[in-house]
Amino acid sequence: MKIVVLVKQVPDTETNIKVGDKSINEAGVKWIISPYDEFAIEEGIRIREKSGGEVIAVSLGPDRAVEALRTAYAMGVDRAIHVKVDDYVTFDSTYTSELLANLIKAENADVVIGGRQSIDTDSSQVVVQIAERLNVPHVAMALKLEFDGNKVTATREIEGGTEVVETSAPLAVTAQKGLNEPRYPSLKGIMSAKKKPVDVKKPEELGATGSKLEVVSLEPPPPRIAGRKLEAADAQGFASQLVKALREEAKVI
Amino acid sequence: MADVLVVGELKNGELKKISKELTSAGRKIADAIGGKVHTVLITDNVDAFAGDLKAVGADAVIGANLGEFSPEGYANGIFAIIQEKKPAVVLMPHSAQGKEYSARVAIKANAGIVADAVGLSVDGGKVVAKKPIYSGKAYANFKVSSEIQMFTVRANSQEVTPKDGAGAVEKSGASAGEVRTKSISKDLSGGNKVQLADASIIVSGGRGIKGPENWPIIQDLADTLGAALGASRATVDAGWISHSHQVGQTGKTVSPNCYIACGISGAIQHLAGMGSSKYIVAINKDGDAPIFKVATYGVVADLFEVVPALTSEFKKVLG
Ligand SMILES: Cc1cc2nc3c(=O)[nH]c(=O)nc-3n(C[C@H](O)[C@H](O)[C@H](O)COP(=O)(O)OP(=O)(O)OC[C@H]3O[C@@H](n4cnc5c(N)ncnc54)[C@H](O)[C@@H]3O)c2cc1C
Numbered sequence: 273m274k275i276v277v278l279v280k281q282v283p284d285t286e287t288n289i290k291v292g293d294k295s296i297n298e299a300g301v302k303w304i305i306s307p308y309d310e311f312a313i314e315e316g317i318r319i320r321e322k323s324g325g326e327v328i329a330v331s332l333g334p335d336r337a338v339e340a341l342r343t344a345y346a347m348g349v350d351r352a353i354h355v356k357v358d359d360y361v362t363f364d365s366t367y368t369s370e371l372l373a374n375l376i377k378a379e380n381a382d383v384v385i386g387g388r389q390s391i392d393t394d395s396s397q398v399v400v401q402i403a404e405r406l407n408v409p410h411v412a413m414a415l416k417l418e419f420d421g422n423k424v425t426a427t428r429e430i431e432g433g434t435e436v437v438e439t440s441a442p443l444a445v446t447a448q449k450g451l452n453e454p455r456y457p458s459l460k461g462i463m464s465a466k467k468k469p470v471d472v473k474k475p476e477e478l479g480a481t482g483s484k485l486e487v488v489s490l491e492p493p494p495p496r497i498a499g500r501k502l503e504a505a506d507a508q509g510f511a512s513q514l515v516k517a518l519r520e521e522a523k524v525i
Numbered sequence: 526m527a528d529v530l531v532v533g534e535l536k537n538g539e540l541k542k543i544s545k546e547l548t549s550a551g552r553k554i555a556d557a558i559g560g561k562v563h564t565v566l567i568t569d570n571v572d573a574f575a576g577d578l579k580a581v582g583a584d585a586v587i588g589a590n591l592g593e594f595s596p597e598g599y600a601n602g603i604f605a606i607i608q609e610k611k612p613a614v615v616l617m618p619h620s621a622q623g624k625e626y627s628a629r630v631a632i633k634a635n636a637g638i639v640a641d642a643v644g645l646s647v648d649g650g651k652v653v654a655k656k657p658i659y660s661g662k663a664y665a666n667f668k669v670s671s672e673i674q675m676f677t678v679r680a681n682s683q684e685v686t687p688k689d690g691a692g693a694v695e696k697s698g699a700s701a702g703e704v705r706t707k708s709i710s711k712d713l714s715g716g717n718k719v720q721l722a723d724a725s726i727i728v729s730g731g732r733g734i735k736g737p738e739n740w741p742i743i744q745d746l747a748d749t750l751g752a753a754l755g756a757s758r759a760t761v762d763a764g765w766i767s768h769s770h771q772v773g774q775t776g777k778t779v780s781p782n783c784y785i786a787c788g789i790s791g792a793i794q795h796l797a798g799m800g801s802s803k804y805i806v807a808i809n810k811d812g813d814a815p816i817f818k819v820a821t822y823g824v825v826a827d828l829f830e831v832v833p834a835l836t837s838e839f840k841k842v843l844g
Contacts, residue, residue, distance in 0.1 A: 283659060285793055289659045363667065364637065366632070391775075393640075394657075396625075400596070401628045408705075410706070429769065430711070432769075436711075486668045486669075488648075488653055491664050493662065496821070499823060500823065501824070507827075510835075514838075515835070522804045524803065525843075
C-alpha cells in the first residue's frame with residue numbers, strides 16, 4: 273500500500289498574529305503541524321504497520337515547511353516531499369489541490385490522508401478536491417478505517433451522529449479527532465530525522481496553472497459589542513437581569 | 526449572464542434556515558450584478574418550499590431528486606444544474622454536507638472557491654468574501670478570479686430580508702450519477718436534539734460544571750431555550766460528554782446569535798470556535814477569566830446557583 277499523508281504547517285494557536293496588508297507578519301510566529309494532520313500521519317503509519325508498503329509525507333509551503341516534514345520523519349514516515357512555493361497564497365485551496373493532486377498522480381498512491389481541515393484557513397476543501405481531481409472516492413471526517421485488500425470500511429462523523437461507509441482504494445480520507453492517538457516522536461526518531469533526505473518539487477514541475485483567488489486585504493477582527501458585567505445581589509437578581517438584557521436589549525431570545 | 530445559484534439544505538423534510546440566509550444573500554448579490562437568483566433544493570417535494578424561498582428573493586426554486594445524501598451524488602447533480610444555468614456566482618452552505626460536495630463541485634466547474642465566508646459584498650461586479658482566518662485572529666477579504674465564483678457560507682452569518690422574487694418552480698432532471706462510497710448504516714442516537722452547527726442559541730458547559738452528573742443543569746437551560754448543548758474540550762477530554770458537542774478549534778465552529786458559556790474559562794482554542802457569536806454570555810465565578818474579554822454580558826457568580834435561576838426565569842417569561 274502506498275500512502276500519502278498531507279502535512280501543513282500552521283501558526284500555533286497561542287501565537288500572536290500581526291496582520292499585514294495582504295498576509296500576516298511572520299516574525300515571531302511559532303509554527304506547528306496542523307493538529308488534524310497529526311492524525312493523518314499516525315493513520316498512515318498504522319496502515320503501513322498492518323498492511324506493509326510506504327508512507328510519504330508531503331508538505332506544501334515555503335522553506336520552513338521542511339520542519340513539519342522532519343517531525344513526520346521522526347514519527348515514522350518513509351519518505352518526505354516538500355512542494356516549495358515561495359509566493360504562496362495560503363488560502364487558495366484549488367491551487368493547493370492542483371499541485372498536490374499532480375504529485376500524488378505521479379506517485380501513484382493508493383491512499384491520501386489529510387486532516388479534516390487546517391486550523392489556519394478552516395476551509396475543509398483540499399483533500400476532497402484532490403479526490404475529485406484524481407477521480408477517486410473519499411471518506412471525510414473518518415473516525416475508523418479498515419482495509420481488506422482494496423476494500424475499505426470506514427466510520428465517519430456526520431451531522432448528529434456517525435455513519436459506516438464502504439468504498440475502495442484508491443481513495444482520499446480526511447481525519448477527524450478520534451481516528452487514533454498520534455504517537456510522540458522518539459528521541460532516536462528525532463535524531464535520525466535530521467539526516468533524512470527531503471525531496472523538493474517546484475510548482476513548475478508539477479504543472480500548476482496558477483491561483484484562482486485574489487487577496488483583497490487582511491484586517492483585524494471586527495470589534496466586539498462592548499461587554500459589561502452585570503451587577504446583582506444574588507442569583508435571582510442575575511437571572512432576571514440577564515433575561516431582560518437578552519430579551520429587550522439584544523433581542524435574541 | 527450574472528445569475529446567482531444558491532444551494533439550500535433540508536433537514537428531516539424541513540427547510541433549514543441557511544437556505545433562506547443564502548437566498549437572501551444571493552438576492553443582494555444578484556441585484557448588484559444584474560441577474561436572477563436560482564435556489565436549488567435536493568428534494569422531490571420542491572413545491573412545499575417554493576413560497577418560503579420566493580419570499581426572500583428566489584426567482585426560481587429548483588428541485589433536484591438526488592436521493593440519499595452522498596457527496597459525490599450531490600456534486601454530480603449540482604454540477605449538472607450549474608452547467609445548465611451558467612451562474613456567475615454559486616453560494617453553498619458551509620455545513621457538514623456542504624463542505625464535502627462543494628469541494629468536488631468547485632473542481633468540476635474549474636472554479637476558485639472561498640470556504641466558510643461570513644461576509645459577502647460586491648465590488649466592481651465581483652463578489653468580495655470575508656472570512657475569519659487564524660482562529661478568528663484576523664479576517665481576510667477575497668475575490669475569486671475564475672469565471673464562476675464559488676463560496677461556502679457559515680450558518681447564521683447572513684441576514685434574512687423579505688423581498689419578492691418570481692419564485693417559479695422547476696424540477697431538474699439532474700441525477701446523482703456514479704457514487705463510489707456506499708452508506709451501510711447510520712447511528713443518529715444524538716440526532717433529535719438541536720444541532721450545534723445551525724443552532725441560533727447554544728448553551729455550553731465547561732470544567733466548571735465539576736462532573737458529568739451536572740449536565741442536566743446545563744441541558745435544562747438549553748431545552749428551555751430550544752438551544753443546542755455545547756462543551757469545552759476539558760469536559761470532552763475528561764470523558765464527561767462526547768466529542769460531537771465540543772466547540773472550538775478542534776471541535777465545531779459555531780456562530781449563533783447567542784452563546785451562553787457556563788463555567789468555561791475562554792481559552793483561545795475555545796474562542797476560536799465561538800468567537801464570532803453575536804452575543805456572548807459568560808457565567809463564571811472567576812472575574813478574571815478570559816471569557817469576559819469577549820462576553821457581551823458577564824455574570825461573575827457560581828453557575829450552580831445562577832443557571833437554575835436563569836432556567837426558571839426563562840420558563841416564566843417564555844411560558
Ligand atoms: C491543540 C489544542 C486544541 C484545543 N482545542 C480546543 C477546543 O476545540 N475547544 C476547547 O474548548 N478547548 C480546546 N483546547 C483546550 C483549551 O486550551 C482549554 O484547556 C479548555 O478550553 C479549557 O476548558 P474549560 O474552560 O472548560 O476549563 P478550565 O480552563 O478549567 O475552566 C473552567 C472555568 O470554570 C470556572 N468555574 C469553576 N467552577 C465554577 C462554578 N461553580 N461556577 C462558575 N464558574 C466556575 C473557573 O473559574 C474556570 O474559569 C485545545 C487545546 C489545545 C492545546
